[in-house]
Amino acid sequence: MTTSIYQQIATELNVRDAQVIAAVTLLDDGNTVPFIARYRKEVTNGLDDTQLRNLESRLGYLRELEERRQVILKSIDEQGKLSDALKKDILDADSKNRLEDLYLPYKPKRRTKGQIAIEAGIEPLATLLWEQPDHDPETEAAKYLNADAGFADTKAVLDGARAILMEQFAEDAALLDKIRRHLNQSAEIQARLVAGKEEEGAKFKDYFAHDEFLSKVPSHRALAMFRGRNEGILQLSLNADPGQDEKSTGSYCETIISDHYGVTLGAAAADRWRKQVVSFAWRIKILMHMETELMGNLREMAETDAIKVFADNLKDLLMAAPAGPRCTLGIDPGLRTGCKVAVIDNTGKLLDTATIYPTPPQNKIAESARVVMALVKKHNVDLIAIGNGTASRETDAFVAGMLKDAGEKIQTVMVSEAGASVYSASELAATEFPGLDVSLRGAVSIARRLQDPLAELVKIDPKSIGVGQYQHDVSQSQLAKRLDAVVEDCVNAVGVDVNSASAALLTRVAGLSTTMAANIVAFRDENGRFEDRKTLLKVPRLGPKAFEQCAGFLRVMKGKNPLDGSSVHPEAYPVVKRIAEKSGKGVDAMIGNHDFLRAQKAADYADDTFGIPTVTDILAELAKPGRDPRPEFKTATFADGVNEVKDLIPGMVLEGVITNVTNFGAFVDVGVHQDGLVHISALSDKFISDPREVVKAGDVVKVKVMEVDLQRKRIGLSMRLSDEPGSDNKPTRESRPRQQERSFSGNNRNDNSRRDNRGGQQTGFGGAFADAFAKAKRN
Template sequence: MIINIIAKELNVRPQQVSAAVQLIDEGSTIPFIARYRKEVTDGLDDTQLRTLDTRLTYLRELDDRRQSILKSIKEQDKLTPELEREILDADSKTRLEDLYLPFKRKRRTKGQIAIEAGIEPLADLLWTQPENTPEDAAQSYIDEEKGFADTKAVLDGARAILMERMAEDANLLEKVRTYLTANAELVSKMVDGQEQAGEKFKDYFDHHEALTKVPSHRALAMLRGRNEGFLQLSINADPTQEEGARGSYCEIIIANHYGITLGSQPADLWRKQVISWTWRIKILMHMETELMGGLKERSENEAIDVFATNLKDLLMAAPAGLKTTLGLDPGLRTGTKVAVVDATGKVLATDTIYPNQPHNQIAKSAQIIEALIKQHNVDLIAIGNGTASRETDAFVGNLLKDAGLSTAKIIVSEAGASVYSASELAAKEFPDLDVSIRGAVSIARRLQDPLAELVKIDPKAIGVGQYQHDVSQSQLAKKLDAVIEDCVNAVGVDVNTASPALLTRVAGLSATIAQNIVDYRDENGRFENRTTLKKVARLGPKAFEQCAGFLRVMNGKNPLDASAVHPEAYPVVKTIAEKNGKAIDAIIGNTEFLRSVAANDYISADFGLPTVTDIIKELDKPGRDPRPEFKTATFADGVNTVSDLELGMVLEGVVSNVANFGAFVDIGVHQDGLVHISALSDTFVSDPREVVKAGDIVKVKVMEVDVQRKRIALSMRLNDKPGEDNRPQRQSNKPQQRNERSQAPRQQRNNDVGGGAMGGAFAAAFAKAKK
């Protein structure tokens, strides 16, 4: 059953899902299955496999809960064939729990007490035969000893019985849930007296929005406002009704569900009260909690997906490559930290210079940097983009010009560098280096290879998330770990230079085995082939199967060890070479020859067409890096702070973060500007990721600047004019575009509420909360 459900959701054959599930249960990793078991799963890719794995876990948990519920109801001797069928057919945890509601063990309720007092027949009588007068019918049920001393108490007991019965009717709850999901509105109001203290949430002091249309960033902002005591959130079940109207359409749903027609019969007023109270006291509260929980879960999932997408783009950013790099971690009073690393990332030299205020030791600092460049043949200079970044950039530019040096300088994001510097991992890697110097090393290395360096840092410290502190931390960690794993294995890892942190992300390797690889390397020297990995402590046959294809041995004894061809498939390469009378190293990179090779000629019982095709492609460009070519943005000279910006300026920048409502761009002024979704393109954009991704180099126009609040509105439509409404007509009318207020990633780490970056250029897309 589970296999068929997942197959239908993925629109693939059940056999593909079954094969993947078997591999997962046997301990195979997603990267390994996606890359080296294509014929087994008939080509399921890593995205499909991740979805499959997530749904497999959910559905198995659902099935475990189903069996637990069936067992519980059986033990109560209340399981009917009809109920059993409904439980077996339940396709969600919500539906399952609805069906279980009447059978949950609970504290004695008013309804149960009334049933024990023998009042249930009265409840049924009045509910099904309204011609009876409630007060008259209740007379015979008065029993002072049981707590029902008068007709009012008796009728209250009868009402409690019916209310509890209806509130536990799974089919009724499903009907109400369906209606509310489609029609309900989320209402946000300011808590009385919190106007000033909760000013950052002012866009939500009187906010109404269709529940199904609330985007994740707004939902999470409102939920945070509620958690901090500034907002009250509720569900309006009938947004089309005038305020103050009595009754709800949900009461009609309840009446219709039970075939109740209310007229002028003696018990109808009482029955109407039962329905009204059931809705307002029982079902509404239950549904409000559930729908709020569903909104939070959906919003968290979307926010996690945004974070994951941005992280993947950042990790897969172009590496500068194997070049000697000088890293600068800029500072003012405490100076600028300097570190030179060789092409493999090994630290060659460190220092501290004071070219900026208040020291202004420009000449001495220039002398130190020039000497380091010449002594170590530095190819690149990486400058962190934090405090004093632009001043340091200008200093380095003047130094290179005066010294006649051609060394390239690049501004590099230093997000998370300080976190890494103070980490246990950094202390173990650089026990003799000061914490501040470690940051300069990290900045240099992340220019050489962003992926290899950023895996050492907690992803949440990198600053590409959206409301990352408001989402489930376990789910976030699981998703981000999967992204890192996929990125690392897509690129491949040099086993002779990789850090333990990087090796840990390789399919099949644990932190312990990764450290054992490094320890073996330190004790025995570099690995000359993949086979030697089998000598590493605790790296058994299964781990070797999973990791071998993703680990590279550069310049080793076997040229195939530097490729993505898995050792288990080396016989295929050997056969190709032998059948064509060539040596293996003669066919690697031989495009002309490989184009003439027919994959079908080398299919066997062990290796199908997908694997053979991949092998031939890999032989053509062995160890090919899937990341793009290295490029850098050029920040404008003289534009160092927000106050240097002028309306209409066209600047080059780097996309630092992408949210549902737009993209943040680093233009070199220590404060990222926001390109609202409506200003990303001349055509309608439903998702900013259709246009940009983190790390992209883009040209933007300055549309509005708020120096005091440090907010910058930008546009990628270079024909836009500041101060005018430049929005595409279709986009300006979308309800999702209201209340998009957020701050740049650096601000988000401190105050991740989503404040708002003005927007006069977009008809106040940021300031007009409900446009």
């Protein structure tokens, strides 16, 4: 690995070379990102988990680039064609595109027309006509006739000479770089309807005749067009000359080619032939190559953006406020099949189940009330969690009436069901509840999500949680890798109680494999609770390296050593001992003693092994041991009598929960089974470029209803409560949505696939929200 890789990453991350070198060394030694970010701050000089993830990703790319560089150098050298200048260019190449451009002339390939012409001795003719256009092409070509080689007439000879130059131009790295830069700045992507696909592709109607600058296409529109192409509805192409007069027959890229070689095309004898060479080189060779490359780059950038949106939303859900260890009754709402009920204790253990029918068509309200109240009394239920799918508002109304009649004041919370059916039918759920009906497992999951969303959601494939933007159109391997990193970072940021955590949760702890996690649970089941962290070393397959990585993130609550319940790593216990000895206080007396700890100076206890950053973290942790970084638990209160889209009236101000954030706005659940959209221009009174500057998934917000489309169940909302429905309410010029952006599929939870596939129909309405809905995701 070369020093230049360190320098490049350092420049991109705006950190010092030494920080990058230290981080790479730690990663190469098998250390995990969460461990490095938390417990090796002195070594990396404080690189956080986000910087380390970016560093890790970029390191992989640059190492692949370096491996490819060496392969190319070896290949060209073996051909005897590696000049000093070429070698320098290859060593200086900073991207895969640049590297492959340089390799093009030397890359082993099938015999081409140009190669055949060279073998027939026609190359001198090509050079002569290109550099000395005063020569007559026909006259000169007659000197190169070779019937045995397939060049029996002057036309074939001139075609061969043209092919030689076309291939040379198409393999000129400097020329390709000039054209690429021009196209990136000026080219447009064109989407056109495939003939006869109007009805089948109605959802893509806004792209039937769509032109947009390549440099300006946002990720959601790019992915929509690529999806249309994949489904056979749209044809996509690159327009290198937008705005060009229809009568024009040439491209500006042909001018770039001529200028690159210092050629002026006039009325010389060979100029008509030379014009053909330039035109054919552009249209037949370079354009196709560039179209493929730039379309690929656009898709890659769009996928990266979409994956980031999904990852950010997932992080917000995982880090949502937990209700905590309280006895909870979970209800999975339903109509024909009834509502499934499950009660779990404060540790998440299943206590009881039932099925009730308080909703149509059976409407057994009194009987259902008796069943639920009996469970509430029997188990001292403290919370009620209701899934937000079909019949959720009806079930919510039933529970509210039941509690009112019984004189009970128990908090009731609507909980997202996204991915619940995936968990219910999973092997993990079957192992956890082997004799329990699949539908009842969903009620257990809903209850547990309220207690601790992180601990429950880690049991589900992150891709099934449904908070993405075109999540099925992106690289699934890249998506999975990014989401897994998010889950790992969230789990380790919160910490895990080793005596209550499931194997699924333990698997996400830094340093632990699936096998190690299963072995921890088996050891716990066989030997009882862990009394200290050291006992983890007795778990099969969990060696010193794994212990080093995971120990700080595993908590032993109320164990033999109070430090085992904190994020202080066992390797740093000597630091705490030094503080205790110097102050004359025991560890128990120090923990939670804010005044004492605030008076301590980290520098007084730092040494060569544990520097000021680590000691500072230790003092902060001792002040609030095992503190949870997640926010305080709070919920939205849905308006009474507003249960369906038809109950909404423009001008209403409602409380709701942010369910999904995209690049173009945020979706809000206001309790009517259909999320409304707050376009980015209606999120704030000031201009914002990213909705996440204002909101994140799980936030409780107040919104005003701006527009309602009953037929299509589309709801337009605004967080600018001064906005008035029907008025202009124009956003600032920078945030105003484009008129072309109208393809939409919302978050509809009132259908048979309510938990995991919440796609709706394509539509849009007039006014500002026609454009707002245009930008919506298709999951």
